[in-house]
Every structure is written in C-alpha cells, then in structure tokens.
Amino acid sequence: MSTQMNALFWKRFAAQVWEKKSMAFPNIDSPLRDIDAERVFHMLVSYADLCRKANDVGGFKLFLEGVRQYDDETLQLLPQKKDKSLTGYHQRMQKLFSDYCLVCDELLQVSEQNWGLLSRFTHELYRHVGFPHRFSEIGLYLGNYQKTPFGVHVDNCGVFSFPVVGTKKFRIWDGSYVKKNPDLVEAHQYDKFKKNSQVLTAKPGDMTYWPSRAWHIAESDGSFSATWSLGVWVDRPHKDVIGETLKSFLEQTMGPDADRAVVPFKDLHGPSGEVSALPGLYQKTQKALQALDEDTLHDLLTQNWLTQISKQGLKTSPRAKMRAPLSAQDAISLRLPSPILWSPLQKTKKICVAFAGETYFHEASASFLKLLKHLNEGQTCLVAKYLKGPGKSADLRLLQTLQSRGALEIRSRSAKSLP
Numbered sequence: 001m002s003t004q005m006n007a008l009f010w011k012r013f014a015a016q017v018w019e020k021k022s023m024a025f026p027n028i029d030s031p032l033r034d035i036d037a038e039r040v041f042h043m044l045v046s047y048a049d050l051c052r053k054a055n056d057v058g059g060f061k062l063f064l065e066g067v068r069q070y071d072d073e074t075l076q077l078l079p080q081k082k083d084k085s086l087t088g089y090h091q092r093m094q095k096l097f098s099d100y101c102l103v104c105d106e107l108l109q110v111s112e113q114n115w116g117l118l119s120r121f122t123h124e125l126y127r128h129v130g131f132p133h134r135f136s137e138i139g140l141y142l143g144n145y146q147k148t149p150f151g152v153h154v155d156n157c158g159v160f161s162f163p164v165v166g167t168k169k170f171r172i173w174d175g176s177y178v179k180k181n182p183d184l185v186e187a188h189q190y191d192k193f194k195k196n197s198q199v200l201t202a203k204p205g206d207m208t209y210w211p212s213r214a215w216h217i218a219e220s221d222g223s224f225s226a227t228w229s230l231g232v233w234v235d236r237p238h239k240d241v242i243g244e245t246l247k248s249f250l251e252q253t254m255g256p257d258a259d260r261a262v263v264p265f266k267d268l269h270g271p272s273g274e275v276s277a278l279p280g281l282y283q284k285t286q287k288a289l290q291a292l293d294e295d296t297l298h299d300l301l302t303q304n305w306l307t308q309i310s311k312q313g314l315k316t317s318p319r320a321k322m323r324a325p326l327s328a329q330d331a332i333s334l335r336l337p338s339p340i341l342w343s344p345l346q347k348t349k350k351i352c353v354a355f356a357g358e359t360y361f362h363e364a365s366a367s368f369l370k371l372l373k374h375l376n377e378g379q380t381c382l383v384a385k386y387l388k389g390p391g392k393s394a395d396l397r398l399l400q401t402l403q404s405r406g407a408l409e410i411r412s413r414s415a416k417s418l419p
C-alpha cells in the first residue's frame with residue numbers, strides 16, 4: 001500500500017510524528033521518488049567534476065574501514081562518468097575496499113531540477129510544522145559499510161531518509177535512554193542495548209523519519225546501498241535570530257562603539273554599593289535603541305524574515321552560471337521555481353527585495369512591481385517594457401544583481417544587446 005503524501009498526511013504527521021517519534025513510511029506517493037538512482041548518480045558525477053576541477057574535496061567525505069581519508073585520496077576515488085551508474089561505481093570501489101562509505105553534503109548545488117522537487121517537499125512540510133530558523137540540507141550516503149563510521153550519534157536535526165539503491169536499516173534510541181546509558185555515545189558495539197532500540201527499514205520508494213533528539217546508526221550486512229537524506233535543523237531559537245537583527249541595527253547606529261569589548265567607566269559604584277549611573281557606552285546604547293520606533297522595527301523584522309524565507313529553508317541553492325549581465329533589450333524569466341520576494345517598508349517608501357538569502361532596499365515604481373509580479377507568475381518579460389521613469393537605471397542594476405545571484409535567466413537577447 002502506498003503512503004499518499006497529501007494534506008491529510010501532513011496534518012497527521014505534524015500532530016503525531018514530527019519531533020515525537022521515529023517511523024518508516026512504505027512506498028511514498030511523492031514527486032521526490034523522481035530523485036532516483038540515475039538522477040543521484042548524475043548529481044554525484046556533476047558535483048565530483050566540479051570538485052576535481054577546483055582540486056577541492058568540497059562536501060565529500062570518504063571513510064575506509066571507518067577511517068576518514070585525506071582530501072587527496074578522496075578526490076581520486078570519487079564517482080566518474082565512466083562508472084555509468086551508482087552500481088558501476090560500487091563495482092569499482094568494492095574491488096578495492098571491503099568497507100567504504102562516501103558522504104556528500106552539497107549535491108543540490110548542481111541540480112536545479114531536483115532542488116525544485118525538494119523545495120516542493122520542504123514547502124509542504126514547513127506549512128504544517130513551521131519554517132525552520134536554520135535550514136534543511138540534503139546529504140547522500142553510499143557504500144557497503146556495515147555501520148555508520150562515526151558510531152551511534154545524534155545530529156540535532158530531524159531526518160527524512162530516501163534509499164535509492166539497496167535496503168537501508170537504521171537503529172534508533174530515544175534521547176532520554178541514551179542519557180541513562182552514556183556507553184551508547186559514539187558506540188560501534190551495542191549488542192546489550194539492542195532490545196531497547198527501534199529499527200527502521202526502507203527500500204527505494206520508501207521514506208523514514210526520526211526526530212532531532214533521536215540517536216541513530218545505520219547498519220548493513222555489507223551489501224551496497226545508496227541513500228539520500230534531508231536533515232531539518234531545529235537548533236536555532238527565535239531569540240537568537242532576533243538578537244542578530246538587533247545586533248546589526250546597533251552596528252548601523254552605533255558604529256565602532258558597537259564593537260567595543262571593554263566599557264570605560266568613572267566609578268563602578270559608590271561607598272554604599274549603589275550604582276547610580278550607567279556608563280557612557282550604555283547611555284549611548286539606550287539612545288540608539290530608543291531610535292527603534294515602530295516603523296524601523298517593522299522594517300528590520302521584515303528584512304530578517306525575507307532573508308530567511310528567500311532561501312526556501314534550504315542550505316544550498318543551485319549555483320548561478322556566470323553570464324554577461326542582462327540589458328534592457330533582453331527577455332527574462334525566473335531561473336528556478338523560486339520567486340523573487342518583496343515587501344513594502346514603513347520607514348521609507350522603498351521595498352525590501354529578497355532572493356537566496358540576500359536583501360536589497362529599492363525605490364520601486366509601479367512598473368517595476370509589475371515586472372516582479374509577471375516574473376513570479378512564470379512569464380517571460382521584455383525588460384525594456386517595464387523600465388520607466390527616473391529610477392530605471394537603478395531598476396536595471398537591481399535586475400543585474402538578481403541575475404548574478406541566480407534568480408533570473410535570459411530567455412532571448414536582442415541583436416542590440418549582443419556583443
């Protein structure tokens with residue numbers, strides 16, 4: 001029987017499972033199944049090609065017999081196009097190593113298509129459980145390793161796993177049980193604790209989930225498996241995020257004083273112990289914070305929220321391809337299924353525009369807002385048609401910045417704009 005991942009599923013998931021219990025969901029009915037062995041292999045090879053070109057191991061980690069390898073060796077043992085498939089790569093590796101585990105964390109940099117599928121999944125999840133202040137990230141684990149090289153561990157992120165080759169088995173313990181049995185921490189031998197564990201088993205097409213406090217280890221009989229997983233980090237409290245916003249406000253308004261690490265003072269206290277006055281730096285801080293009127297606070301919080309949601313709650317966005325900057329004569333559209341966000345500000349007449357975690361304050365004309373609307377609706381737009389009035393040069397500059405961040409794609413270039 002398949003698990004329908006519809007609104008009812010997510011509603012139940014949020015109420016009964018999220019951050020509460022570990023579960024396997026057989027045969028999920030989700031577009032994520034399209035991220036199959038073939039697509040994962042293509043992503044791996046594209047990302048490995050980038051790493052080889054840059055001579056930098058990037059998000060790859062290779063463990064042999066449980067021991068992390070140096071970057072040079074890892075670079076030499078990454079998947080290649082000539083392996084043809086994940087199984088082909090495994091055949092090459094198993095001739096060399098009886099126990100290997102390849103981990104890759106940054107795969108989404110190279111796949112716009114899979115990034116789109118994943119953001120649809122996370123969007124549904126977030127709608128039901130809330131938007132994570134940190135992010136979600138995708139990791140790939142493949143090999144014939146018998147146990148996770150770093151033993152029984154906890155990651156502080158809830159994890160959804162999706163096997164694409166082989167059967168995957170995860171052994172899970174509750175955080176409170178591990179607290180009472182600290183021998184389990186980073187353990188590779190844990191026979192006496194097995195009776196208190198839960199085992200989740202999944203094959204391609206299935207999904208497993210465990211909460212952020214669950215301790216876990218993957219187990220295998222030595223046969224090959226490849227699994228990608230989505231970690232949803234829930235370790236960044238709201239107060240920290242707002243604190244950072246206030247911090248940047250103080251940096252803007254207090255200048256170098258915001259960075260002072262010592263506070264000059266006349267007297268710490270009088271003979272009675274009374275502290276009768278605040279030192280100058282604190283008085284200055286009080287003045288700066290008093291400038292935080294309702295409109296300024298609204299605008300700071302708006303910028304904070306747009307910064308977070310414009311990343312779609314994912315750690316990595318597909319890399320922008322370097323291209324010549326767009327001109328007014330070009331026809332453009334969105335590059336990803338990810339809108340350019342914007343919100344009116346209250347302190348000024350500007351709007352806050354956000355994409356991929358960056359924000360821009362912009363004096364927007366009605367025609368520029370119409371351009372954003374049409375782009376976000378999926379239309380291809382001739383830039384010149386929307387550039388009007390005294391702000392048109394600034395409009396073009398912002399569009400070029402958004403293009404360099406990977407928001408926009410040039411669909412057709414007019415003869416005028418070609419070099």
Ligand SMILES: [Fe+2]
Nearest residue numbers: 153154155216
């Ligand atoms: Fe883990």
